[in-house]
Amino acid sequence: QVQLVESGGGLVQPGGSLTLSCAASGFTVDLYNIGWFRQAPGKEREGLSCISSSDTSTYYADSVKGRFTISRNKTPNTVYLQMNSLKPEDTAVYYCANQRAGYYYCSGYEYQYDLWGQGTQVTVSA
Numbered sequence: 622q623v624q625l626v627e628s629g630g631g632l633v634q635p636g637g638s639l640t641l642s643c644a645a646s647g648f649t650v651d652l653y654n655i656g657w658f659r660q661a662p663g664k665e666r667e668g669l670s671c672i673s674s675s676d677t678s679t680y681y682a683d684s685v686k687g688r689f690t691i692s693r694n695k696t697p698n699t700v701y702l703q704m705n706s707l708k709p710e711d712t713a714v715y716y717c718a719n720q721r722a723g724y725y726y727c728s729g730y731e732y733q734y735d736l737w738g739q740g741t742q743v744t745v746s747a
Contacts, residue, residue, distance in 0.1 A: 623647030623736065625717050630741030633707055641702040641741060643717030651676070651693055654720035654727050655700045656734055659713035659743075667713075668729020670702060671720065680727040685711075707745045714740040 629641040643655065656671035670691040671680040679691055690703040700717060718734035720727065 625719065625736060625738035627715060627717055627738040627741040630715060630743045632744045632746065634747055635708060635745055637707050637745070638703070638705045639707065639743060641704065641715055641717075641743070643700040643702075643738060645698050645700075645719075648719075649695070650698045650700055651695045653722075654724065655693065656680075656718050656720055656727065656729065657689075657691060657700075657702045657715060658718060658729075658731065658734075659711075659715045660740075661710075661713040664713075666716070666731050668731060669715075671727030671729065672700060673725075673727050678727055680729060682729055704743070707743075709745050711745050712743060714742050716740045 626644045654673050657669045658666050660666040669682050669685050672691045688706045693700045717738050719736040720733050721735050724733050
């Protein structure tokens with residue numbers, strides 16, 4: 622079964638760190654561009670970061686640039702999002718997704734992604 626499963630969310634204090642994992646099954650994650658998105662209550666889904674299939678390029682939204690880092694490990698077929706200096710406004714459900722074939726460059730455009738995980742909740746609060 623082809624799927625993505627996120628994990629690693631939780632409650633963290635402002636200024637803290639979390640690492641999210643996106644585990645792929647049914648396909649090899651390093652052959653595709655993989656992105657991270659988030660959706661806060663009452664807001665649209667926001668593209669945060671993406672790593673290209675060749676690991677030659679990455680994309681970061683301005684809102685997370687310098688604080689979040691995306692990486693990939695072929696074993697165990699997982700993409701990670703290291704989140705530092707977390708703020709209350711980072712509170713959201715975080716999703717990973719597979720960018721559609723045909724897109725060479727990473728982006729934060731939701732319509733370019735098809736396979737989505739179920740999401741993991743991140744709450745930043747004192």
